[in-house]
Amino acid sequence: xxxxxxxxxxxxxxxxxxxxxxxxxxxxxxxxxxxxxxxxxxxxxxxxxxxxxxxxxxxxxxxxxxxxxxxxxxxxxxxxxxxxxxxxxxxxxxxxxxxxxxxxxxxxxxxxxxxxxxxxxxxxxxxxxxxxxxxxxxxxxxxxxxxxxxxxxxxxxxxxxxxxxxxxxxxxxxxxxxxxxxxxxxxxxxxxxxxxxxxxxxxxxxxxxxxxxxxxxxxxxxxxxxxxxxxxxxxxxxxxxxxxxxxxxxxxxxxxxxxxxxxxxxxxxxxxxxxxxxxxxxxxxxxxxxxxxxxxxxxxxxxxxxxxxxxxxxxxxxxxxxxxxxxxxxxxxxxxxxxxxxxxxxxxxxxxxxxxxxxxxxxxxxxxxxxxxxxxxxxxxxxxxxxxxxxxxxxxxxxxxxxxxxxxxxxxxxxxxxxxxxxxxxxxxxxxxxxxxxxxxxxxxxxxxxxxxxxxxxxxxxxxxxxxxxxxxxxxxxxxxxxxxxxxxxxxxxxxxxxxxxxxxxxxxxxxxxxxxxxxxxxxxxxxxxxxxxxxxxxxxxxxxxxxxxxxxxxxxxxxxxxxxxxxxx
Numbered sequence: 069x070x071x072x073x074x075x076x077x078x079x080x081x082x083x084x085x086x087x088x089x090x091x092x093x094x095x096x097x098x099x100x101x102x103x104x105x106x107x108x109x110x111x112x113x114x115x116x117x118x119x120x121x122x123x124x125x126x127x128x129x130x131x132x133x134x135x136x137x138x139x140x141x142x143x144x145x146x147x148x149x150x151x152x153x154x155x156x157x158x159x160x161x162x163x164x165x166x167x168x169x170x171x172x173x174x175x176x177x178x179x180x181x182x183x184x185x186x187x188x189x190x191x192x193x194x195x196x197x198x199x200x201x202x203x204x205x206x207x208x209x210x211x212x213x214x215x216x217x218x219x220x221x222x223x224x225x226x227x228x229x230x231x232x233x234x235x236x237x238x239x240x241x242x243x244x245x246x247x248x249x250x251x252x253x254x255x256x257x258x259x260x261x262x263x264x265x266x267x268x269x270x271x272x273x274x275x276x277x278x279x280x281x282x283x284x285x286x287x288x289x290x291x292x293x294x295x296x297x298x299x300x301x302x303x304x305x306x307x308x309x310x311x312x313x314x315x316x317x318x319x320x321x322x323x324x325x326x327x328x329x330x331x332x333x334x335x336x337x338x339x340x341x342x343x344x345x346x347x348x349x350x351x352x353x354x355x356x357x358x359x360x361x362x363x364x365x366x367x368x369x370x371x372x373x374x375x376x377x378x379x380x381x382x383x384x385x386x387x388x389x390x391x392x393x394x395x396x397x398x399x400x401x402x403x404x405x406x407x408x409x410x411x412x413x414x415x416x417x418x419x420x421x422x423x424x425x426x427x428x429x430x431x432x433x434x435x436x437x438x439x440x441x442x443x444x445x446x447x448x449x450x451x452x453x454x455x456x457x458x459x460x461x462x463x464x465x466x467x468x469x470x471x472x473x474x475x476x477x478x479x480x481x482x483x484x485x486x487x488x489x490x491x492x493x494x495x496x497x498x499x500x501x502x503x504x505x506x507x508x509x510x511x512x513x514x515x516x517x518x519x520x521x522x523x524x525x526x527x528x529x530x531x532x533x534x535x536x537x538x539x540x541x542x543x544x545x546x547x548x549x550x551x552x553x554x555x556x557x558x559x560x561x562x563x564x565x566x567x568x569x570x571x572x573x574x575x576x577x578x579x580x581x582x583x584x585x586x587x588x589x590x591x592x593x594x595x596x597x598x599x600x601x602x603x604x605x606x607x608x609x610x611x612x613x614x615x616x617x618x619x620x621x622x623x624x625x626x627x628x629x630x631x632x633x634x635x636x637x638x
Contacts, residue, residue, distance in 0.1 A: 079458035079526025082450040084317040090462045091313055093306035093488035098276035099168050099346075102305055103132070106349030113326040115348065118158050118357040119237065121229045125352070128161060131263060135166025138266030142219050144197060146171035146274045149284065151190060151198040151217070152336065153177040153208075156357040158228035159259060160335045161345055163199040163221075171274030172197075173281045175296070176336040179204050180602050184553075185294075187211040193284050193296055193495060199259065201225060203241070206249040223259035224248075225359070278302035284495050285338045287436040287544055294549070296495035297436045299338075306488035307342050307439040310460040312350050315378075318404040318447045319351065327377035328402075329353040332361040332385055338440045339409050339542075343380045353378065361385060364392050375402040379427075382410045382542045384573055387417045390424060400425040405447055407432055409440075410542025411574045412530070415453050432457055433530070437504070437514055439489040443528060455527045456520075463487035466513065467522055468506060480531060483520040484513035536626055538567030539574045540604045547626060550577060550607070553600045554593065559585030564616050566630040568609065576608040580616055580629055588612075 080089050096102040111126035123131070144150070150172045152163050167174050175193045177186065179201060186207060190198070197219035200208055205222055212220070226237025242248040282304055284296040319327060329348055333340035335357075348355050356374060358367050368389070376398065386408065389395045406421060406429045413431040421429040432444030433456035443465060445457035459465045466474055467481035475481040484506055491514070493501030506513045519532040538545040547565035554563045561584035567575035581593065590610045597606045617625040617632075 077459070077464070077526060078524065082446060082458055082525060082527075084314075084446045084448045084450075086317045086320075087313055087446075088461055091306065091309040091488075093302050093309060093462070094278060095309060096301075096305055098278060098280065098301040099282050099304060100171075100273065100276055102308070102346075103165055103169065103349060104129075106352075107132075110326075110349070110352035113352045114354040116158055116161055116355050116357060118156065118359065119226070119229055119233070121158065121233070122354075123158060123228070125349070128165070131162045132166040132169055133271050134263045134266035135162055136169035136266070137269040137271040138262045139167065139170040139172065139197070139219075140272055141265065141269040142197075144170060144172060144219065146276070147173060147280070148197065149173045149175050149193045149195040150219075151175040151177045151193070151195040151200075153179050153181075153186075153198060153204060154201040154223065154336070155179055155225075156331055156335055156359050157201070157223075157225060158357070159199070159201075159223045160357075161355075162228070162263075163259075164335070164341075164345070168282060169271075169273075171276060171280075173284060175284045176286075176338075176341065178334075178336060178602060181207070182600050182602060183207045183210040184600050185602060187214055188294060189286055189296075190215040190217060192294070197221070199223065202248050202251075205253060205256075206251040209251045209253055212253065220253050220256040221259055221262050222253065222256045227259055276301060278305070279492070281492070281495070283338075283341070285341075285436040294546075295497055295500055297338075297491045298493055298495045299439050300492050303439045303489050303491060304342060304346060306462065307441055308346050308350050310462060310489070311343065311347055311441065313461050314444060314447070315351070315405060319377075321404055322377055322402070324377070324402075325352055327351065327353045328374045329355050329378040330358070330371065330376055330380070331355040332358045332367065332379075332381050333410075333542075337410075337542075338436045339434065340380065342439060342441070343407070343409075364388055365394075368392060368394050368398065371398045375399045377402050378405040379403060380407045380409070383408055383413050383417055384411070384541045386421055386429065387414070387572070390417065390420050396424060400427065403427040406430065407444065409434060411539055413453070414571075418453055430457070431455070433528070435514075435516060437491045438485055438487070439491070442485045442487065442489070452527055455523075455529045457528070458526050459528075460487070463489070465522070465528055467520060468513070468515070472506065477522055477524050480519055480521050483516045483518045483528065483530070485516060486511050486513050490514045536566075538565075538577055540567075540576065541573040543604050545577060545605050550579070550597075550601065550605060554579060554581070554597065557588070557593065557596050559583060559588035559592070562616055562624070564624045564626055564629055565607070566626050566633070568630070568633060570608075577605065578609040578611070578633065579607045580611050580613055582613055582616060 107129035115125040224238040226234040331344040418429040430445040434440030445451045469475040517535040550565040562582040570576045617628040
């Protein structure tokens, strides 16, 4: 990328004082050196807390080294893929960072995935190992024979909480709450046993390159098939360095060298992976892990125990907290950063957040393919509600017109990104990778699929979507995947899936179905979806029709259905 100047890039003059125009994505050769550096610098500082248990960076150093040694002893080699499927627990950073230190590629997996969704992701990535919470092991049992997975490590939610709390939590989860369905996974190793064996093994530090793949983050596709964004070590280091530079003007104001960061979003999501898990290693931050942020009573009880400094989240989370009667009891006196990503930030939520906490709620923008952040509103001044802010250091955004020329200021077009955080491509999908990029005389640009405009100051705003993607509480839902699943029902002749605006979750999934079997019911469709799709992908509304609008060549017009619904609703 060419050197950034305020003449070429007007947004630079709106950077908070001290934020550089460029960062060095090669400051570390790989994430291994990055982790080792952070563990060493912050050894005595608290790193993670969950359910009342805290571990330091020094302890995390030892535990991740043990886990890496176990994986190597088990025969896993540099570049092998390991799936991690768990909510926010102390085991996640141990497993993820340990896998990285062993030279492996981490495949982050939503623990709420159905067996069908798990099977696709594991086969597509070629994962040969998995770390999974026992609550979801029964789903793995159903599909493991169809995968290449040969190393299974099972953990229970309370495993790292220490005696006797770990026994109590695990017993309550399994026997009282009955949240662990029975399963049989012959040869599976318990997480604690893996750590114990690793402690007796010799760790061999692998030689890694910045171009090696650190994480595979799955995202939907226009074909209905989820694709894995291959994020290199350099991609992630670039985003961490840019984030650190963006935060510095406000974190410099803190009186602590161990800022408290709220990890309400799941660490398997790319936003929390970078902004919370990896960023904490850089800045010596303490991540308060909320295992179930939807339980607002429990979450607020945890928040009240700390003087919070940094709080990344989604509009829906902030809105829910603001509407809780005890949220104002949380100590906000140290809160200097609140960032919103994943979905549009509502003005009323931002204004209420500032009034209650005294901290600006800054909206940003990113994608799985960009590790993830590419733009954000400044944190001290020049925050503009309704925009996704301005490009981060070493990052450039442009607007591409339909005729593949760069659009002038104020004109709509597809947002394109260039920067060191942009993925290498989709894992083992060269054709999809080629379609995702626009090649111009000044570089290779990732096409986001979002339609936006740039104002004369360099602030960007999203105005529409080029793709049919549906955004549900920060998660991408792709209509083709939903339609492919529902069309497998014998009673369905045709199906169309569209996103309908929703104040709480940005959008909800709506299905339009033409019956093959006249006796097909809404409940049968709902039950089928729940069995085959993660909860956020399931439809909230179903409408049966005699026919669906189509083009002359027979393609279903989702846009027409959506517009028709909107007119009727208004």
